[in-house]
Amino acid sequence: MFLVRVIFSVSGEVVSTIGGNSGRRRPGPGSTTFAARTVTVPATHDGRRLDKYLRSQLKGVPATLLFRLMREGRIRVNGSKVKQNHRIAGGDELTLPTITVEAGPSPRPVARHLVDAVKNAIVHEDERLIVVDKPANLAVHRGTGVDAGVIEALRRARPDVPDLELAHRLDRETSGLLMVAKTPAMLRHLQEILRDREHEIDRRYLALVEGAWPDDLRVSHAPLQRTSRATIAAPGSRGGQRSETHFRVVERHGGRATVIEARLLTGRKHQIRVHCREAGHPIAGDSRYGSPGFNRHVRGRGITTMMLHAHSLEVPLPDGGVLHLTAPPPKEWEQF
Template sequence: MTDEIKTPIQYIDVDEEYAGQRLDNFLLARLKGVPKSVIYRVVRKGEVRVNKGRIKPEYKLQVGDQVRVPPLVVAAEKDQVSTKLSLVKNLESHILFEDNDLIVLNKPTGMAVHGGSGLQFGVIEALRALRPTAKFLELVHRLDRDTSGCLLIAKKRSVLTHIHEQLRLKTVEKKYWALVAGQWDARNKKVTEPLKKNTLQSGERVVRVDEKEGKPSETRFKILQRYVEGTLVEAFPVTGRTHQIRVHTACVGHPIACDDKYGDNEFTAQMNSLGLKRLYLHAKTLAFTHPNTGLVMKCEAPLDTELEKILTRLVKK
């Protein structure tokens, strides 16, 4: 049974960081562990007050507002992530860029971006443990657990909103390196098969090409280096579907090395024998406009040792 605690009455003063945010979204973000239905119920009953008055959940907060949150029963927080764990400590050395607004991280392979599904913690929980004084740390986007490379984390809600708008307008440029089976056809510069996400009973997500029900998807490709054993390609996802690059490479007959979901067993075994034990998919570069300076930032994540080494063991064509 989950431990529960009762919170005291809270009085929260709204500053510029939260101005313009809907009351319900503000409460959902602040009241971790409280079911959404409970939050809406206490707002509807008038137990949540703004400037001592009853308020609707869609009300947009303004600088200087005071929000009264009534006592609530919440799930007790899980044990904090220990900063002594090597996986957590090592994240510090993976930070590519950091300022008062954001963090760009070279996410290691094998680490999920957040906890859940049996995982005690992921990147975001580990970063919160490393930055205990940070009021706000949220993922701007996601990477698969086995994919490494550039991952963007916002330190302010305004930064998160700004970059989400850039993602919506497709002005953020993300380029990945992938080692794929076979010889990629240089004429195959774009894959546009529509993709449909399915969730199995186990909770595992599997994505398939589906001409009828799939969502429009596009990935552009460029050959970086040909090898006797395969091809190193650069992939630029125009859309951001789940597992998009992995499925788009597989559906044209060039699955990514060591992909346990969409890969080719023979190619994976060949790469295993040469020392590659992880998915060869790496978010190499990330370009976006900095929300506060207005400068275009281009961050580059170096390949890890395993990805570097395998390239030296392949035969160039």
């Protein structure tokens, strides 16, 4: 583990804020300095959150430092102190102090095989959007124990597109359609739909679940609550988040298993997985919410992944059109 040392200056004084001892100091060799300046927000970033904009422009500066500078009023919008979730507008004037990030260990380069795998998984691309058919067991982004994910591989593959951002998430174990915005305007459009107009987007998943799914079990409204380790169904709990999943039987395998289609009406963490478990029909291969016995059964059939796949996506576009994509489940499913 290492500490990143960050230095910022106001009125010419340089102060160490992370790592080392506080005090006046000169930037060290190999450091990166962002000079104090006033920035005019381009119209293409109109409506974007301030913290998201700053992180896209000040690459390598820890989010914790940016939050502190905003909280202390050292970063201002049109001369005023604002919160990190403030939404900027085209033409706003941002006042930034000098920020210097001293060099630390560089992140590991993205492996070539991962870059190639993600490039080959692209099923749609236009001037605003990339959609990837994400393989199972591939993270969407870098994190603890994960050197790189889909977004890092795409950025390596497409250095000519500076604003690539995930529009949403898929669990690492889940395969299927994943949207990546190429422009800030498209990112805002998709996030607004996912946050405030979920009824306008149609996201459907295929899943193999244990047992015979009842024909009359078509909707789950079980509220969900996140804990430190998992998401749980929390009926009657005031802390539970509203959630809604619609189900349809696609194919039956006797009484042992059923292929279902699940349509998300809300997008809570692990929503389909928890709703299936709560219904008594956990998803095959789900190591967190599944049935150990059923998981052993599907592994015996040669299936090594969780059988949950984002197979259909219908999303309204900013120009009034609708993008409709489908992706078949992984070939591994044919073994069941």
